[in-house]
Each structure stands twice: as structure tokens, then as C-alpha cells.
Amino acid sequence: MAIPRAAKTQRRTRIQEEKEERILEAALDVFSSSGFRGSTIDQIAEAAGMSKPNLLYYFRTKEAIHRQLIDRVLFTWLEPLRAFDPDGNPESEIRSYIRRKLEMARDFPRESRLFANEILQGAPHIEDELKGPLKQLVDEKAEVIRAWARMGKIAKCDPYHLIFSIWSTTQHYADFDVQVRAVLGQHYAGEGRFEDAARFLEGLFMEGLRVRGGVM
Amino acid sequence: MAIPRAAKTQRRTRIQEEKEERILEAALDVFSSSGFRGSTIDQIAEAAGMSKPNLLYYFRTKEAIHRQLIDRVLFTWLEPLRAFDPDGNPESEIRSYIRRKLEMARDFPRESRLFANEILQGAPHIEDELKGPLKQLVDEKAEVIRAWARMGKIAKCDPYHLIFSIWSTTQHYADFDVQVRAVLGQHYAGEGRFEDAARFLEGLFMEGLRVRGGVM
DNA sequence: GTAATGTTTTACCAACCGGTCAAATTATCG
DNA sequence: CGATAATTTGACCGGTTGGTAAAACATTAC
Structure with a gap:
């Protein structure tokens, strides 16, 4: 069964870590140059080299990507x-x-x-x-x-x-x-x-x- | 006949001036807080208190509103x-x-x-x-x-x-x-x-x- | 190997978007 | 007043958007 949305599992797989990193990296590109409302999931997915539904398998919503990105940046900033x-x-x-x-x-x-x-x-x-x-x-x-x-x-x-x-x-x-x-x-x-x-x-x-x- | 899109006429009517001003004022609100891509014509129209087609009667495109706004601001700025x-x-x-x-x-x-x-x-x-x-x-x-x-x-x-x-x-x-x-x-x-x-x-x-x- | 789990894809949806059109309404002018 | 031009509206269109469902595919654990 393919229920688990990368959240149900306790342990993150290697693929999960890699893909999430790639998504955040791509999202940084897109969000930083178009703002939240001006960015689309498709743009981020393309920049990350994956399909939109695939991206949404790792982050359930556009907000979720943005939030995680902001949290991370705010700290180091x-x-x-x-x-x-x-x-x-x-x-x-x-x-x-x-x-x-x-x-x-x-x-x-x-x-x-x-x-x-x-x-x-x-x-x-x-x-x-x-x-x-x-x-x-x-x-x-x-x-x-x-x-x-x-x-x-x-x-x-x-x-x-x-x-x-x-x-x-x-x-x-x-x-x-x-x-x-x-x-x-x-x-x-x-x-x-x-x-x-x-x-x-x-x-x-x-x-x-x-x-x-x-x-x- | 109702062809003229406020551009064909040489002389601007009172209504034209008023409405265009209201649109630019509303657009300033919207664009300044959401950026170009993040703003919608509907938002601007609502802020200006008119319908979308009505707004588009005065400005043919979203870009046209934005350009005029930017030009005006850049000068005084x-x-x-x-x-x-x-x-x-x-x-x-x-x-x-x-x-x-x-x-x-x-x-x-x-x-x-x-x-x-x-x-x-x-x-x-x-x-x-x-x-x-x-x-x-x-x-x-x-x-x-x-x-x-x-x-x-x-x-x-x-x-x-x-x-x-x-x-x-x-x-x-x-x-x-x-x-x-x-x-x-x-x-x-x-x-x-x-x-x-x-x-x-x-x-x-x-x-x-x-x-x-x-x-x- | 095989069963369970994890990942990716295809097809899809409802809402929204920028913009058009034609008809209806209102203002202007003689 | 009537005619003409200016304005407003509602219905609509093709494309995009955020997001879903389910099946196909890959990986891992035993």
C-alpha cells in the first residue's frame, strides 16, 4: 500500500532526504525571485527536476515548502x-x-x-x-x-x-x-x-x- | 457604437479621469503589497469598486496599469x-x-x-x-x-x-x-x-x- | 523470490486567471 | 426630445493553478 506521505514513517529514507533537499533548493530559487504568491508549484517542480505530483508527495502544500524554507533561513540569517x-x-x-x-x-x-x-x-x-x-x-x-x-x-x-x-x-x-x-x-x-x-x-x-x- | 477604448478619443472625459485615478490608486495598494505576479486584476477591480471588465475598459491589460504606475512613481521618486x-x-x-x-x-x-x-x-x-x-x-x-x-x-x-x-x-x-x-x-x-x-x-x-x- | 513498503507517473478536477464580446445602460449634445 | 457616443454589465473562453486519486513502478526486508 502506498499510503504514507513521507510523514507517517518515522525514519526518513535516503531518497527522501535527497529529494527534499533538492526541492528546497529549487524553491529558494523560485520563491526568492517571485515571492510566495507569484511562484507556482510547477516552477519549483521543474527547477527541482521532478513532476508536480511527485513534489507534492514530499511536501503536501506550497505553504509547507515555504514555511520550512523560511524557518531554515531565518535561523542562519x-x-x-x-x-x-x-x-x-x-x-x-x-x-x-x-x-x-x-x-x-x-x-x-x-x-x-x-x-x-x-x-x-x-x-x-x-x-x-x-x-x-x-x-x-x-x-x-x-x-x-x-x-x-x-x-x-x-x-x-x-x-x-x-x-x-x-x-x-x-x-x-x-x-x-x-x-x-x-x-x-x-x-x-x-x-x-x-x-x-x-x-x-x-x-x-x-x-x-x-x-x-x-x-x- | 461603443468601440473607443478611452484611447481613440483625444479628449479625456471627467469620468475617465476619475476612474483611471481610482484604478491607479487601487492598483498601488495591490501591487505594492503583492508584487506584479502576485496581484490579480480582480483584486484591483474590487479595491477600485468596479467590475473587472469595467476596469479593463480603462486599461487594456494588467501590464498597462503597472507600467503607468511605475512610470509615475519613478519620476517623483x-x-x-x-x-x-x-x-x-x-x-x-x-x-x-x-x-x-x-x-x-x-x-x-x-x-x-x-x-x-x-x-x-x-x-x-x-x-x-x-x-x-x-x-x-x-x-x-x-x-x-x-x-x-x-x-x-x-x-x-x-x-x-x-x-x-x-x-x-x-x-x-x-x-x-x-x-x-x-x-x-x-x-x-x-x-x-x-x-x-x-x-x-x-x-x-x-x-x-x-x-x-x-x-x- | 515475494511481499510489503516507498516512489513516480498519468489522468484528472474545481477554482482562478487574464482577457473578450455583445448587449444593456447611462451620459452628452444639439 | 432624440441621436450619438461613453460606460457598465454578465456571460463566457482558453489556459493556468493548487491539489487529488489510483495505478504503475521501484526498492527494501525477509
Whole structure:
């Protein structure tokens, strides 16, 4: 009997693991460039090299694929912020946070766009995660930044808007890649733009946060 | 005979103007929150309070609505950058550019999201405008900024990445509004976040661009 | 080998989608 | 008023969409 929809079984087979991985990989491609509503199961199935009913054997609905993808991405996406060390040196912590976020924009642009698409369209699937775990993490790190400012290690500033500005400036290179490419023209070639961006952003934030007359 | 599809006539009637406006207004709502592919004519028609065939009497295709909307938005969207004055004071020019972009994010978030959706999904409808008029304008203003740096009025920096960072930080408050709301929680209420953002961003960019040891 | 389980395919469905058509209705103008 | 043009509606169409059912096929366990 062929009842079990890959869920009834306790143990996942080798084929299941492979196929699910292939589906998620394909879905990342499709969802990140068309958004949830604009993507079709057929597109994902084709990108994954299988038929639609076959794909639906592994994931019962389009939502199920999307949810699993979002969950996975959200976790790794916050990794750099989690790594923010309260006991570290403020300058190097912020500098390396910027650098890591920029590396992620460079190396995982699809993940960034998947996330951006979701937020842009009102985050219908992840509102809870934003208000829960995300807010909690940001609150925690904001307090760290505030403490640094109190100790005079960096200029006084609103830590939330500081974090927003680091998010937006770095993710811009993934999310608005087409625009960046159009504007930079020939200078876009290769990955040089990421080095230029890193230099610019590190300069901006380091000078912008420097305590006047002192060293960070 | 009822042939004319609102195009054959030279003169637009009062009804035509009103209805077209209502359709574009409704389409802005729908497109900005679902993207092009994710939006349906039915949704737009319902939001505009008319039947689908009636809507299609004014705009022949879904693309036609979208194109007109994009054209209109793109023009006003670049207005602040156009206003950038080469002969003005660098500090106040940059400061007021930031402020104006932030005001637009506050007052026209749907327009920002429409644009963001389009870029995110690969800008299939406006690639030419990005590579043409947009690039040209940015090139021109980048040269202005570079000149200011050469004259020692602001710190040396890559003008393109400066512009990108102003775009991204300001538009973030429109495009990622849901996330900003989730993270700020109760502090999101009202429009105070825009004043906080303005204060933070002006500080960041003003200090970040200040020539060390001198005044801008 | 064979029986049980796991995987893939073919055929299909109801709902939705962008868009058309012709007829009915309403506004405009002399 | 009547005629003409502008607008609105309802019925419809072919193609796509998310998803299902069942049978065919492959794999594994004994």
C-alpha cells in the first residue's frame, strides 16, 4: 500500500532526504525571485527536476515548502547578530558584524531576497517570529550597544536605528542587486563592489560612532 | 457604437479621469503589497469598486496599469536626488536629502514598496530606466559629491556607495515596515520612529562624512 | 523470490486567471 | 426630445493553478 506521505514513517529514507533537499533548493530559487504568491508549484517542480505530483508527495502544500524554507533561513540569517559579543571590543564587534552581514549578502543573496520578499509583502507567514525571537534578540543586543555608549566607548545613539541601518545597508547589495548593477555599470563586474562597500560602510559607521575627540 | 477604448478619443472625459485615478490608486495598494505576479486584476477591480471588465475598459491589460504606475512613481521618486544642488553647502544638501527621503518613506510607503517589489523581483519592467535615466542622474550627482571631497569639504568616500546607503537606510522604514514595527514594539507607535530615525541618520552621516579635525 | 513498503507517473478536477464580446445602460449634445 | 457616443454589465473562453486519486513502478526486508 502506498499510503504514507513521507510523514507517517518515522525514519526518513535516503531518497527522501535527497529529494527534499533538492526541492528546497529549487524553491529558494523560485520563491526568492517571485515571492510566495507569484511562484507556482510547477516552477519549483521543474527547477527541482521532478513532476508536480511527485513534489507534492514530499511536501503536501506550497505553504509547507515555504514555511520550512523560511524557518531554515531565518535561523542562519540571525547568526551574525547572535555572535555579537558584549564583552568584546565595540569597534571590532561592530566592524565584524558589518563585514559578516556583507558577506552573507554576497554569498546568500537568494536567502536575503526570500526574506525581503516576505517582509515586503507584510510578513504574513512569520509575524510571530518577528515579534518573538527576533525582537528578543534585538532588544538584548540593543542593550549591549547602549551600555557601550554609557561607558563612553562609542557615541551615544539609538541602538535600534543603528541595527536597522546596518541591516539595510548591507542587505541592499543582495535585495537591490539589479539596481546596484544598473547604477555601477562596468564597475559592478566581479565582486569588487563588495570590497568597496565594505570599505565605505566600515568608514561610515566607525567615524559616525566615534566619540568625538577620543578613540572608540 | 461603443468601440473607443478611452484611447481613440483625444479628449479625456471627467469620468475617465476619475476612474483611471481610482484604478491607479487601487492598483498601488495591490501591487505594492503583492508584487506584479502576485496581484490579480480582480483584486484591483474590487479595491477600485468596479467590475473587472469595467476596469479593463480603462486599461487594456494588467501590464498597462503597472507600467503607468511605475512610470509615475519613478519620476517623483527621484525628485529629491534631482534637487541635490552642486552649488549648495554639502552638509545641508546631504542632510536635507536624507530628510526628504525619510519623509517620502513616511508619506508614500506604498510607492516605495511598489518600487522595491519591482527591483527585488529582477526589475523585469524597468531595467531600461535603471540603466538609462537613473544611472545618468546618479553618475551626475556622484561627480558632485566627489568634487566636494576633492575640495576637502567632506571626507573622501565612494559617492556611489554613499548614495546606496542613504537610499537603503531611508527606504528601509517603508519597505521593511512590518519588521520595524515588530522590533520597536510599543516604541513604534505614532510617527516618532521617523524623528528618531532622522536624528540617528543625520548624526551618522554627518559625523561619518566630517573631515577629521575640520568642519564640514 | 515475494511481499510489503516507498516512489513516480498519468489522468484528472474545481477554482482562478487574464482577457473578450455583445448587449444593456447611462451620459452628452444639439 | 432624440441621436450619438461613453460606460457598465454578465456571460463566457482558453489556459493556468493548487491539489487529488489510483495505478504503475521501484526498492527494501525477509
